[in-house]
Amino acid sequence: MKLNRRLVPNLLILQTFECAARHGSFTQAGKELNLTQSGVSRHIKELETRLDLQLFDRVRQRVSLSAAGARLLPEARRLLDSVEGTMLHFMAGAQASNHLGVAAPATFSSRWLIPRLPGFLARHPDTVVSFQGSMPSFSGEFAPFDVAVHFGRPVWAHASCAYLCREVVLPVASPSLLRTHPVASAHDLADVPLLHVNARSTAWETWFDGLGLDTGAAYRGHHFDQFSMLIAAAANGMGAALLPTYLIEDELRAGTLQVMLDEPLPTDKAYYLVVPEDKADDPIVQAFCAWIGNQVSERNLASGAGPEAKDRVL
Numbered sequence: 001m002k003l004n005r006r007l008v009p010n011l012l013i014l015q016t017f018e019c020a021a022r023h024g025s026f027t028q029a030g031k032e033l034n035l036t037q038s039g040v041s042r043h044i045k046e047l048e049t050r051l052d053l054q055l056f057d058r059v060r061q062r063v064s065l066s067a068a069g070a071r072l073l074p075e076a077r078r079l080l081d082s083v084e085g086t087m088l089h090f091m092a093g094a095q096a097s098n099h100l101g102v103a104a105p106a107t108f109s110s111r112w113l114i115p116r117l118p119g120f121l122a123r124h125p126d127t128v129v130s131f132q133g134s135m136p137s138f139s140g141e142f143a144p145f146d147v148a149v150h151f152g153r154p155v156w157a158h159a160s161c162a163y164l165c166r167e168v169v170l171p172v173a174s175p176s177l178l179r180t181h182p183v184a185s186a187h188d189l190a191d192v193p194l195l196h197v198n199a200r201s202t203a204w205e206t207w208f209d210g211l212g213l214d215t216g217a218a219y220r221g222h223h224f225d226q227f228s229m230l231i232a233a234a235a236n237g238m239g240a241a242l243l244p245t246y247l248i249e250d251e252l253r254a255g256t257l258q259v260m261l262d263e264p265l266p267t268d269k270a271y272y273l274v275v276p277e278d279k280a281d282d283p284i285v286q287a288f289c290a291w292i293g294n295q296v297s298e299r300n301l302a303s304g305a306g307p308e309a310k311d312r313v314l
Helices: 011-023 025-034 037-051 069-092 106-125 176-181 187-191 203-210 227-235 245-254 283-303
Strands: 056-059 063-064 098-103 127-132 147-152 160-165 168-175 195-197 222-225 241-244 270-276
Touching: 011 025, 011 037, 011 069, 011 168, 025 037, 037 160, 063 069, 106 127, 106 227, 106 245, 147 160, 147 283, 160 283, 168 245, 195 203, 195 227, 195 241, 195 283, 203 241, 222 227, 227 241, 227 245, 241 245, 270 283
Parallel strands: 098 127, 098 147, 195 222
Antiparallel strands: 056 063, 147 270, 160 270, 168 241
16 A cells, blocks of 8 residues: 555644644643644644645634644544554553454443453463454444454454344343332333433334333433443433343342343344454454353353354343
């Protein structure tokens, strides 16, 4: 890949721009970066000349971002963060025999995957793992991970998708809520506060429809951006929630959440292991895929579920 050197910024100049924008002062930027004020000015002038744009409005002793500078700033920060992340990524694995980059939904990682991960690392002690909680794009040619756990459908460009398991989503609530709102059937949920997660905003409507009920209450109640928030709200008695059981194993064991009705939410989606084409033969990737598959099977066997792939559940 041949790059146009004119379009590739000097990272120190880009860092100087970000620092000056953050402080609103060339003097303060110089102090942070150990540069003179004139040195900061030269860097900014070089960047402005290269872009043919004025990035700062200069008024007396202060500087403020111009409209062009305001557009550039978030992109500059993204690029600097990416470079820093790349350096940390390689520094972390410098002394390790293997490095494994894992992309997986944040709550799935913290609630199910990471608590089991010490078992994998005990078998592969020379492996360093990096987690990415936000899932990357489906369509990009470059996959910034070695293996991903994807909830949805088995479609990912330039990668293979192997079925891992489906999930079981059940209505749960705290014991305190159930004492004030006893639930003997799905009809009783018409009087129970409902909790929602934005990523699955139609979940309660689908659940009620599956039981042939039309309560008119499917969308009322509190809404949350993350499953972790939804779990905390349900455990603290704010309402009933439809939650995947693998996310609330600790709460179910401790009794801070209880299954209200054994009526699972049907779903046409499942969990898949995604491996980029150029990582398919990597031994540590293969070992991780085999290990996580066994973790799913062992859990199902312990709970009485069948070990067959088609019957695996979380």
